[in-house]
Amino acid sequence: RQRGGAHAFKAFDPTLNQALVPDFYEADEEQIDAACRLAAAAFIPYSQRDLAVRARFLRQIGENIAALGDELIERAMQETALPRARIEGERGRTIGQLNLFADVVEQGAFQGAIIEPALPDRRPLPRPDLRQRQVALGPVAVFGASNFPLAFSVAGGDTASALAAGCPVVVKAHPAHPGTSELVARAISQAVLQSELPAGVFSMLHGTSVQSGSALVQHPAICAVGFTGSRQGGLALLQQAQQRPRPVPLYAEMSSINPMLLLPGALQQRAEKLAQGFIDSLTLGCGQFCTNPGVVLACEGEDFDRFVQHASNALRLKPSATMLTPAIADACEQHTAVLSALAGVERLANGQEKQGPNQGQPHLFTASARDFIQEPRMQNEVFGPVSLLVRCADQEEMFAALQALQGQLTITLHLEQQDQRLAASLLPLLEQRAGRILANGFPTGVDVGYAMVHGGPFPATSDSRTTSVGATAIQRFLRPVCYQDLPNALLPQSVQN
Numbered sequence: 001r002q003r004g005g006a007h008a009f010k011a012f013d014p015t016l017n018q019a020l021v022p023d024f025y026e027a028d029e030e031q032i033d034a035a036c037r038l039a040a041a042a043f044i045p046y047s048q049r050d051l052a053v054r055a056r057f058l059r060q061i062g063e064n065i066a067a068l069g070d071e072l073i074e075r076a077m078q079e080t081a082l083p084r085a086r087i088e089g090e091r092g093r094t095i096g097q098l099n100l101f102a103d104v105v106e107q108g109a110f111q112g113a114i115i116e117p118a119l120p121d122r123r124p125l126p127r128p129d130l131r132q133r134q135v136a137l138g139p140v141a142v143f144g145a146s147n148f149p150l151a152f153s154v155a156g157g158d159t160a161s162a163l164a165a166g167c168p169v170v171v172k173a174h175p176a177h178p179g180t181s182e183l184v185a186r187a188i189s190q191a192v193l194q195s196e197l198p199a200g201v202f203s204m205l206h207g208t209s210v211q212s213g214s215a216l217v218q219h220p221a222i223c224a225v226g227f228t229g230s231r232q233g234g235l236a237l238l239q240q241a242q243q244r245p246r247p248v249p250l251y252a253e254m255s256s257i258n259p260m261l262l263l264p265g266a267l268q269q270r271a272e273k274l275a276q277g278f279i280d281s282l283t284l285g286c287g288q289f290c291t292n293p294g295v296v297l298a299c300e301g302e303d304f305d306r307f308v309q310h311a312s313n314a315l316r317l318k319p320s321a322t323m324l325t326p327a328i329a330d331a332c333e334q335h336t337a338v339l340s341a342l343a344g345v346e347r348l349a350n351g352q353e354k355q356g357p358n359q360g361q362p363h364l365f366t367a368s369a370r371d372f373i374q375e376p377r378m379q380n381e382v383f384g385p386v387s388l389l390v391r392c393a394d395q396e397e398m399f400a401a402l403q404a405l406q407g408q409l410t411i412t413l414h415l416e417q418q419d420q421r422l423a424a425s426l427l428p429l430l431e432q433r434a435g436r437i438l439a440n441g442f443p444t445g446v447d448v449g450y451a452m453v454h455g456g457p458f459p460a461t462s463d464s465r466t467t468s469v470g471a472t473a474i475q476r477f478l479r480p481v482c483y484q485d486l487p488n489a490l491l492p493q494s495v496q497n
């Protein structure tokens with residue numbers, strides 16, 4: 001909504017390298033305050049409504065998003081340069097995610113009811129009647145991500161899980177796709193009306209400066225924050241969330257290079273196939289996935305040489321592609337230059353030259369495990385189709401390289417039967433380093449279900465105890481309350497007799 005003197009900005013088409021109509025308006029302090037106050041006022045009425053109403057509301061959002069039809073798909077394609085099939089897939093995933101959380105709400109197990117009946121005859125002291133359940137934290141601020149305009153944005157996993165928990169949501173839309181965000185926000189607001197919920201259950205604010213995000217995180221009404229983006233942004237916001245007069249949890253999903261380990265049997269049996277699968281995964285969506293395989297570790301030898309040769313050849317055939325924003329394309333180029341200039345890093349192959357504005361070019365580098373262990377900057381995420389092949393002298397060195405690894409969203413093992421003993425010896429260390437461990441697959445592609453973990457130790461996230469994808473993401477926005485000796489009629493339904 002335009003207000004006197006509000007800062008106007010436009011969306012940008014990175015393929016055509018030009019601004020798009022119409023104007024959007026950055027939220028001012030007053031609007032940020034109003035959204036947070038409305039969320040606070042909506043909190044108790046919303047969190048106390050029947051779970052059936054909450055579940056229907058989540059499904060209604062999905063239906064309203066589907067009803068936006070091609071207008072949503074085309075706007076998202078324009079604003080992100082992502083192809084139709086990808087955006088359509090993401091819309092399906094976003095709706096599926098909302099429906100999953102509707103199921104979670106209906107099933108009720110997320111309330112974590114624990115009932116310990118009184119033991120009046122216990123000696124030396126009687127035990128009171130104790131009942132625990134999880135309650136909603138309060139209004140949640142959500143930062144839309146640039147790289148998933150639907151599934152990690154306005155109605156994405158953070159919003160769906162917070163609403164499912166019973167928390168009102170205030171979204172800061174990512175300025176890379178304001179039109180897409182606006183359409184989805186209208187779908188949610190319409191669902192709020194259709195479900196006869198208080199208006200403050202959902203608000204969306206536009207912002208193109210760090211000030212608006214900071215004001216949101218620091219607003220006294222906000223009780224938790226969900227963020228997906230850069231390590232720099234996540235850490236800055238984490239500090240702000242912790243330094244508030246009343247600190248609040250901030251769940252930031254930030255940076256990961258998603259190592260792939262090629263064990264000897266797998267390399268021997270299918271070096272060429274592995275190389276092709278790896279390059280396809282690396283260049284998918286121009287490498288703009290948080291689960292992009294940015295590093296590969298294997299023991300040196302003839303089999304690894306075959307892998308390197310095939311991967312290099314496959315990469316040379318891959319075109320450059322338009323990235324999400326000019327800033328992301330610039331950052332990709334800069335971070336690639338920094339990586340390539342590190343001592344011990346050698347260039348193996350480039351993808352095809354850039355043909356248009358804002359493109360990212362695929363690159364493959366190699367380094368020895370010794371250099372990799374000594375140079376932590378080799379582990380900095382290059383957001384784009386860029387990967388480093390790390391040559392280990394032997395299994396001991398591979399183990400040492402794994403020990404030097406920072407926290408990851410995923411680690412992938414490629415193995416055959418004969419590699420199982422080695423894999424078993426690595427597993428305890430892999431569990432320490434990553435939120436998801438895969439065998440014989442590729443990390444891009446995150447299934448949304450009950451067992452999924454999209455999280456991991458720092459710097460993958462700011463809190464390794466949770467996930468931002470899958471049913472258990474709801475736990476981020478809940479906290480336990482114990483009811484001691486409350487009369488049954490006073491107890492919440494989930495912990496009544």
Ligand code: NAP
Pocket residue numbers: 143144145146147172173174175207208209210211212213214228229230231232233234236237253254255256289290291327328331332382383
């Ligand atoms: P970003 O710069 O971290 O921004 C994400 C959101 O956070 C934006 O809304 C941004 O606001 C806000 N923000 C960032 N820093 C802030 C601060 N200090 N205070 C308050 N708000 C702040 O991420 P991005 O724009 O998506 O992309 C930039 C880089 O992030 C990429 O080049 C890539 O390296 C990385 N990235 C990583 C992932 C991943 O999954 N690992 C995903 C996306 C991006 P404004 O834009 O309005 O300033």
